[in-house]
Amino acid sequence: MTSHKTPQTMKPATAAKKLGVYLEATPAEFQEGVVSRTELNTLQSDPPEWLQELRRTGPHPRPVVAAKLGISIAGLARGGVSEALTTEQIDALKENCPEWLRRERATQAEVRKETVRIKEKAAERTDQPRRPRS
Incomplete structure (x- = not known):
């Protein structure tokens, strides 16, 4: 029998804090979902345009x-x-x-x-x- 590992997830507020951005300024789909550790790592290593813009201008x-x-x-x-x-x-x-x-x-x-x-x-x-x- 193999055990299935569930991916580690976090609330959007936690992910925003780790990314150093203001949660209320993030896109709705980010605010409403959960963020997996893999997704967070991807956002950190290859930030999408919205994240780059938030970090640049607030x-x-x-x-x-x-x-x-x-x-x-x-x-x-x-x-x-x-x-x-x-x-x-x-x-x-x-x-x-x-x-x-x-x-x-x-x-x-x-x-x-x-x-x-x-x-x-x-x-x-x-x-x-x-x-x-x-």
């Missing part, structure tokens, strides 16, 4: 918007950005660079510095030989 989901602006998702919320933005809107924010964006970028830079400091400190600890307890 609207982009919050994680992508935050990354393009160089801030955290929480920073977006603090700045009052709660909806998906297009590439054009993101570029306009970068160009105008409002005070909240400057502040959030500075905060993000401090977080990155602190992360590096902690990693270096941890690396120093692992490099030091341990003394036996007496």
Whole structure:
């Protein structure tokens, strides 16, 4: 007797998240169906025109918007950005660079510095030989 493996599938929201696109901007057939692991791999390796266009112009989901602006998702919320933005809107924010964006970028830079400091400190600890307890 052979066992039939059922293909691994995911909800459209999960697939959109893995593809880095805003679900509501995807075609209806994508939103209404399920996506198999094989289909997801195909979309990633050979994206159709609609996916290429979404990645190029948006609207982009919050994680992508935050990354393009160089801030955290929480920073977006603090700045009052709660909806998906297009590439054009993101570029306009970068160009105008409002005070909240400057502040959030500075905060993000401090977080990155602190992360590096902690990693270096941890690396120093692992490099030091341990003394036996007496």
